[in-house]
Amino acid sequence: MSRLFLQIPLPEVVTDSIPTPAQEIGSLKNITFDELINGLVKDIVSFSIHLAIAILVFYVGKFIIKRIYTATGAILARRKVDASLSTFILSLVRIVLYFILLVTVIGILGINTSSFIALFASAGVAIGMALSGTLQNFAGGVLILLLKPYKIGDYIEAQGFAGTVTQIQIFSTLISTPDNKSINIPNGALSTGSINNWSHNPYRRVQWDVGISYGDDFDTAKNALLEIVNADDMVIRPGIEQIDKAAEDARLKDEAASAATEEAPSPISPKKVGWIKRIIQRQKNRIIERNERQVAALQSLVKSPVALPSVTISDLGDSSVNLVVKAWVRTENYWTVYYRIMERIYMELPESGVSFPFPQMEVQVVAMPKS
Numbered sequence: 001m002s003r004l005f006l007q008i009p010l011p012e013v014v015t016d017s018i019p020t021p022a023q024e025i026g027s028l029k030n031i032t033f034d035e036l037i038n039g040l041v042k043d044i045v046s047f048s049i050h051l052a053i054a055i056l057v058f059y060v061g062k063f064i065i066k067r068i069y070t071a072t073g074a075i076l077a078r079r080k081v082d083a084s085l086s087t088f089i090l091s092l093v094r095i096v097l098y099f100i101l102l103v104t105v106i107g108i109l110g111i112n113t114s115s116f117i118a119l120f121a122s123a124g125v126a127i128g129m130a131l132s133g134t135l136q137n138f139a140g141g142v143l144i145l146l147l148k149p150y151k152i153g154d155y156i157e158a159q160g161f162a163g164t165v166t167q168i169q170i171f172s173t174l175i176s177t178p179d180n181k182s183i184n185i186p187n188g189a190l191s192t193g194s195i196n197n198w199s200h201n202p203y204r205r206v207q208w209d210v211g212i213s214y215g216d217d218f219d220t221a222k223n224a225l226l227e228i229v230n231a232d233d234m235v236i237r238p239g240i241e242q243i244d245k246a247a248e249d250a251r252l253k254d255e256a257a258s259a260a261t262e263e264a265p266s267p268i269s270p271k272k273v274g275w276i277k278r279i280i281q282r283q284k285n286r287i288i289e290r291n292e293r294q295v296a297a298l299q300s301l302v303k304s305p306v307a308l309p310s311v312t313i314s315d316l317g318d319s320s321v322n323l324v325v326k327a328w329v330r331t332e333n334y335w336t337v338y339y340r341i342m343e344r345i346y347m348e349l350p351e352s353g354v355s356f357p358f359p360q361m362e363v364q365v366v367a368m369p370k371s
Contacts, residue, residue: 047110054108061101069094088145088170134171140191141170149190154199159185203236204331206338210345211320213357218321222311224352225325228344229309234333235341237308320357 072093076086145168150156154165156175161183163175172184198204212221229235309327316322325345329337350356 050109054105057108058101058105061097061104065094065097065101068097088142136188137171137186140187140189141168141172143191144168144173144187149195150197150200154197156198157196158193159189161185198334199331202331203328204334206327206329206334206341208325208338208342208345209314210323210325210349211317211357212323213355214319214321216321216354218313220352221323221349221354224349224354225311225323225345226309228348229325229327229341231344232337232341234329234337235309236328236330238328319359 069090073086073090076089081089144150150165152165152168155163156165161175161177163177163181163183165173166176166182167174170187172186173190175183175185177183210221210225212218230237307326307328309325311323311325314322314324327337327341
């Protein structure tokens with residue numbers, strides 16, 4: 001049996017491409033002292049030039065970043081952006097610009113920036129995976145600051161808690177409950193969940209449930225309840241007569257301002273005449289604008305869902321006729337009006353001859369015939 005052997009030439013391993021320490025020491029022996037000094041001087045001069053350029057670029061970049069930061073803050077203030085959102089945007093701008101400046105300075109010094117950026121990206125991915133919940137809250141905070149479903153001072157109800165918003169942070173929102181508990185709610189849940197903002201609308205309807213006895217006169221109870229509600233100054237009672245009164249007041253004040261302009265004393269200098277007239281005209285315009293705002297506010301009030309106080313029968317219960325009393329108040333006066341009128345109903349309604357019933361049960365005893 002014959003065998004065939006193929007001789008395949010192997011590639012030569014180049015060992016001279018990477019010098020060994022012994023070879024490096026040997027090469028240094030062939031360099032004279034003057035050549036060594038000249039090489040070191042060239043390297044030091046080159047590094048010093050790059051270092052000076054890097055320092056110059058750093059300070060120039062720092063100056064430019066400061067100007068951009070100031071200009072961005074001025075633009076946000078001019079557009080009246082929310083303070084929390086402005087702080088977040090300014091911090092983000094500063095961090096991004098300083099990172100770009102740092103990478104530029106490192107590149108000028110001769111350090112390979114690609115590996116630095118890759119290392120930073122890898123660290124960012126690892127940190128992002130470890131802090132996925134925190135990043136979700138961060139994104140929720142950005143959405144809340146942009147969309148503004150609520151603001152500081154609003155009374156909200158969300159995630160099973162209710163209270164007044166005291167702080168809107170990047171990762172969470174801090175609310176204060178009526179019993180002065182501080183609740184920290186993550187923004188991720190707030191941005192994706194339901195939020196009941198009690199302070200969003202300027203007006204709220206207050207409702208009281210009152211039970212009267214069967215046989216009591218409904219009109220008497222209704223008139224007594226309306227009298228109690230209408231006697232409160234915080235209850236809103238819109239009507240066209242309010243608009244007419246405000247328009248009449250505006251007309252009278254306008255006429256008074258015109259009369260004051262006509263009866264203004266004439267001074268000696270003609271320049272002073274124009275100066276005084278301009279002051280009187282500005283005052284007159286202020287009065288007219290203020291009255292126009294009052295009339296517009298009253299007109300919007302009538303067009304809003306605000307209605308007059310009302311008393312209706314809501315249910316015929318087992319032991320009482322259940323009445324519902326409705327009235328409109330400003331949102332900030334809701335609880336004050338609710339508790340104050342509830343107290344007055346309890347104290348004053350029985351004086352009109354209307355009684356509050358107790359639960360009653362009729363028991364009939366039937367005598368069974370003897371067997």
